[in-house]
Amino acid sequence: MANVPEDLHYSKDHEWVRVDGDEAIIGITDYAQNSLGDVVYVELPKAGDEFSASESFGSVESVKAVSEIFTPISGTVSSINESLADEPEKVNSDPYGEGWMVRLRMSNRGEVDSLLTAAEYEDFTKAESE
Amino acid sequence: MVDFGGWDMPVQYPAGTIEEHLRTRTHAGLFDVSHMGEIDVRGSDAIAFVNRVTSNDVTKLVDGQAQYSALTTPEGTVIDDLLVYRLAEDHLLLVVNAGTTEKDWEWIKSHHSGESVDLRNASAEYCQLALQGPDAESILQPLTDVPLSEIKYYHFRPGTVDGVSGIVSRTGYTGEDGFEVYAPADRAEQLWNKILDAGKTGTPTGVLPCGLAARNTLRLEAGLALYGHEIDETTTLLEANLGWIAKLDKGDFIGREALAQQKQAGITRRLVGFEVTERGIARDEQEVLVGDQKVGKVTSGSPAPFLKKNIGMAYVPVEYATVGQEIKIDVRGRLVGAQIVKTPFYKRAK
Numbered sequence: 001m002a003n004v005p006e007d008l009h010y011s012k013d014h015e016w017v018r019v020d021g022d023e024a025i026i027g028i029t030d031y032a033q034n035s036l037g038d039v040v041y042v043e044l045p046k047a048g049d050e051f052s053a054s055e056s057f058g059s060v061e062s063v064k065a066v067s068e069i070f071t072p073i074s075g076t077v078s079s080i081n082e083s084l085a086d087e088p089e090k091v092n093s094d095p096y097g098e099g100w101m102v103r104l105r106m107s108n109r110g111e112v113d114s115l116l117t118a119a120e121y122e123d124f125t126k127a128e129s130e
Numbered sequence: 131m132v133d134f135g136g137w138d139m140p141v142q143y144p145a146g147t148i149e150e151h152l153r154t155r156t157h158a159g160l161f162d163v164s165h166m167g168e169i170d171v172r173g174s175d176a177i178a179f180v181n182r183v184t185s186n187d188v189t190k191l192v193d194g195q196a197q198y199s200a201l202t203t204p205e206g207t208v209i210d211d212l213l214v215y216r217l218a219e220d221h222l223l224l225v226v227n228a229g230t231t232e233k234d235w236e237w238i239k240s241h242h243s244g245e246s247v248d249l250r251n252a253s254a255e256y257c258q259l260a261l262q263g264p265d266a267e268s269i270l271q272p273l274t275d276v277p278l279s280e281i282k283y284y285h286f287r288p289g290t291v292d293g294v295s296g297i298v299s300r301t302g303y304t305g306e307d308g309f310e311v312y313a314p315a316d317r318a319e320q321l322w323n324k325i326l327d328a329g330k331t332g333t334p335t336g337v338l339p340c341g342l343a344a345r346n347t348l349r350l351e352a353g354l355a356l357y358g359h360e361i362d363e364t365t366t367l368l369e370a371n372l373g374w375i376a377k378l379d380k381g382d383f384i385g386r387e388a389l390a391q392q393k394q395a396g397i398t399r400r401l402v403g404f405e406v407t408e409r410g411i412a413r414d415e416q417e418v419l420v421g422d423q424k425v426g427k428v429t430s431g432s433p434a435p436f437l438k439k440n441i442g443m444a445y446v447p448v449e450y451a452t453v454g455q456e457i458k459i460d461v462r463g464r465l466v467g468a469q470i471v472k473t474p475f476y477k478r479a480k
Contacts, residue, residue: 037142037146037147038146040148040411041433061411061433063147063148063432063433063435064147064432
């Protein structure tokens with residue numbers, strides 16, 4: 001059973017968002033890393049890049065496949081998780097912690113309210129895997 | 131699970147592709163390759179007939195020997211690649227790819243004219259399990275009455291495995307030593323579980339069940355062609371570096387003339403292996419560039435888990451098909467540097 005922490009917000013593209021003041025920390029969910037398999041490469045944007053909600057901001061690659069990652073929230077990248085360049089496997093081992101991807105200065109904080117709650121996301125993944 | 135030539139097959143088992151790949155290189159991996167097709171050819175003209183529809187020289191086989199070969203079009207391109215097993219002078223078994231079994235079967239039937247042979251598509255009757263890796267022989271030996279150490283590479287023996295009658299063949303698609311076991315389809319589960327148990331699956335050095343993804347990365351490291359990627363009906367055997375299975379002097383076969391002409395005129399493109407030298411992973415179908423000119427396409431591209439590099443194969447014009455040549459791969463709009471290298475990328479220590 002995939003781990004879905006209560007205190008996070010979720011997108012239907014399997015990203016999670018942790019709100020920290022006026023910033024959002026973004027990564028992919030346990031369910032997503034599990035379906036991808038061993039992550040071998042993560043491509044992330046640069047600090048200063050601007051994105052609108054649901055735009056692609058990078059990609060995650062397993063041995064077999066490439067998956068785009070989408071930002072659930074609009075904003076400007078304030079920092080990225082540089083350590084994933086050498087240790088992409090952190091996305092598998094700790095998707096909600098050391099496997100975080102991007103920190104974003106939010107331009108529209110209200111977007112967070114339109115994301116799924118943990119319970120809603122859990123229902124969504126159950127429906128998707130049936 | 132994914133659909134693969136009409137079969138539901140696992141991409142990976144719980145250990146994951148990287149672990150499955152590494153375990154096969156260091157100990158053993160078990161692959162359920164029952165999807166492969168089997169075409170049975172019997173009759174006094176079996177050798178003559180198969181020699182005419184395949185490119186390698188069937189007359190060179192002895193009983194108990196197998197051969198890598200191809201079904202070729204009159205243009206010298208590839209209908210399928212296959213193994214030809216000689217069970218007896220009047221009995222051959224052709225082992226073909228799953229996705230092409232029906233096409234191959236129709237092709238073979240349509241080229242049967244007059245020879246005294248009985249052709250049968252026996253695909254549904256067989257299961258096939260491939261036990262690959264340095265521990266394969268020691269795992270399989272206690273289960274079989276076939277003296278495995280006496281079987282040479284690309285040879286086989288009829289015998290029993292866990293009491294089930296079948297064929298044990300020293301062949302594989304991973305670049306490792308190993309065996310492929312052919313048995314009645316309804317015994318697949320029994321043999322699968324028995325081999326996993328005998329190979330102490332679940333222990334850190336035990337055999338691991340392996341999915342399609344590991345099968346692909348293992349064969350790619352070993353520089354082996356995959357039908358539909360490196361070879362198809364648009365690529366000739368010579369372009370694909372498979373001239374060694376095109377026996378132009380063996381007598382007539384479908385495609386012989388075209389291949390002889392191409393050999394004389396010289397090929398204009400060739401399949402090469404490359405290693406990505408910058409950050410990025412090349413994938414199937416991506417463009418290959420020299421300078422700013424598009425010169426070819428990636429046929430297979432992937433991380434190579436054992437070599438810990440990102441590798442691939444591609445067709446490029448012969449003028450660029452030399453080891454050391456710098457190329458670029460268009461990875462979703464980003465040009466990533468790569469270099470042509472010798473294949474196979476991986477060769478096991480004998």
